[in-house]
Amino acid sequence: xxxxxxxxxxxxxxxxxxxxGISRKTFYKWWKRYNAAQQKPESLANQSRKPHRNxxxxxxxxxxxxxxxxxxxxFGQKRLQLYLSLWYGIELAENTIWKILRRSGIDMKxxxxxxxxxxxxxxxxxxxxVIIFVKPMEKLIGKQRxxxxxxxxxxxxxxxxxxxxxxxxxxxxxxxxxxxxxFPFPVHYIHTPLDNAFTSIAHSRSxxxxxxxxxxxxxxxxxxxxxxxxxxxxxNERIRRFDSPEVFITFPFNSIVDAERMVNNYLFDxxxxxxxxxxGMVTPLEKxxxxxxxxxxxxxxxxxENG
Numbered sequence: 414x415x416x417x418x419x420x421x422x423x424x425x426x427x428x429x430x431x432x433x434g435i436s437r438k439t440f441y442k443w444w445k446r447y448n449a450a451q452q453k454p455e456s457l458a459n460q461s462r463k464p465h466r467n468x469x470x471x472x473x474x475x476x477x478x479x480x481x482x483x484x485x486x487x488f489g490q491k492r493l494q495l496y497l498s499l500w501y502g503i504e505l506a507e508n509t510i511w512k513i514l515r516r517s518g519i520d521m522k523x524x525x526x527x528x529x530x531x532x533x534x535x536x537x538x539x540x541x542x543v544i545i546f547v548k549p550m551e552k553l554i555g556k557q558r559x560x561x562x563x564x565x566x567x568x569x570x571x572x573x574x575x576x577x578x579x580x581x582x583x584x585x586x587x588x589x590x591x592x593x594x595x596f597p598f599p600v601h602y603i604h605t606p607l608d609n610a611f612t613s614i615a616h617s618r619s620x621x622x623x624x625x626x627x628x629x630x631x632x633x634x635x636x637x638x639x640x641x642x643x644x645x646x647x648x649n650e651r652i653r654r655f656d657s658p659e660v661f662i663t664f665p666f667n668s669i670v671d672a673e674r675m676v677n678n679y680l681f682d683x684x685x686x687x688x689x690x691x692x693g694m695v696t697p698l699e700k701x702x703x704x705x706x707x708x709x710x711x712x713x714x715x716x717x718e719n720g
Contacts, residue, residue, distance in 0.1 A: 414454065416440060417447065475503055476513055483514060485706055486599050489521065490514075492632045499594045537568035539701060540598040544655050545588070545605050547580060552665040554672055561662060561676075562588045565655045566596065570689050571697040572657075573715050574676055576669065582623050585610045589627065595715035597707060603628060604636045612637045654691055657683070677714070684713040 420429045420440075430437055443457065450456030478501060482493060490510040497503040497510075514521055543566050550559045562584065563574040573595045577584040585605075593600060605611035611624050612635075620626070628635045642648050661679060666672040688694045701707045 414457070417444065420444075471505070471509065471513060475505070476517075478503070479505070479510060479513060480517055480519070483519060488599070488632070492599075495631060496593075496599055499590075539566060539568050539571075539704060539707065540596065540600045542567040542602045542604060543592065543596075543600050544652070545585075545592075545603060545611070546656055547606060547608065547610070548659070548662055549580070550576070550672070551663045554666045554669050557669075559669065559672065560584070561659065563659075564588070564592045564596075566598075566697075567655065569697050569700040570655070570692055571596065571701060571713060572680060572683055574680060576672055576676060580610055582610050585624050586627055589624075589631075591715075593631070597701070597710055597713075600633055602634045602636065607638055607640065607643050611635075681712070681714050 416429055416433055416435070419432060420426065423429065426437055426440055430440055446456055447453075479493065479497065482488070482496060486492070486496075488496070490507040493510050494505060494507050497505060511521055543564050546563045546565070548561045548563075550561060557578055559576045559578055560580040561574060561576055563572060565572045573592060575588060575591055577588070589603070592603075605624075612622050620629075625635055638648060659679065661672075661675045664675070666675070684697045686696060688696055689700075692700045695703075698710065698713050701710055701713075
């Protein structure tokens with residue numbers, strides 16, 4: 414302010430600079446800022462050197478989606494990266510996710526303690542437990558035997574399915590990827606049959622099977638019944654509650670396209686129109702919408718091109 418007062422008195426910039434020992438560049442820098450702010454003294458305060466914009470910054474809508482997903486699941490950066498990629502097509506590095514959440518005030522060290530542990534008789538949430546069934550189609554389709562893979566969420570009874578030309582670990586792995594991208598909620602626990610495609614029959618608790626290792630990489634727990642459990646009456650009664658009889662399995666089809674169309678029509682009707690006694694005579698979609706975070710879910714119809 415003394416510089417400017419002297420300038421107003423003498424009207425000569427060189428004299429002002431000589432008196433105060435500053436360069437002309439310095440004087441004009443501050444004079445320009447002072448006049449641009451209509452000569453308000455507050456404009457002369459120190460300002461941050463932070464850039465006004467960063468073209469490489471993560472957009473706000475992606476940050477908000479990441480924070481929302483973190484609040485719903487409590488997942489760490491590895492699983493958040495997976496679900497952002499599968500559900501929304503958003504590719505973020507693990508380190509970027511960690512930095513964004515840390516800047517948002519979220520304690521990333523609490524990831525493990527916040528992970529939900531599902532107990533046998535505890536009320537379930539969507540995705541807590543998903544059961545996989547595999548059934549062969551009774552009639553050949555184009556001289557080829559096809560297998561019907563189905564997955565049912567125990568909480569909502571929401572169901573997805575797909576047909577595969579062979580029953581193998583590769584088909585099972587592909588179905589898991591389809592399962593993760595189709596259900597509108599993260600999956601914590603998968604119940605699989607005692608089958609070579611999902612585990613080693615000789616060692617049902619084996620950790621080296623490709624399917625088991627893939628689930629561990631995705632952060633999903635797997636339950637495989639023992640031979641004794643799979644033969645027990647109580648176990649079979651429990652599984653039967655979720656295993657609806659699909660009459661189209663016995664139908665003859667001229668092509669796989671016709672079979673896929675039948676499966677899609679059945680799933681749409683099952684998920685959106687059929688009330689289920691097991692969930693209080695509401696449809697699986699209505700049960701899903703009863704949870705606040707899924708209230709706006711549209712009619713459920715996952716589709717997959719046959720491979």
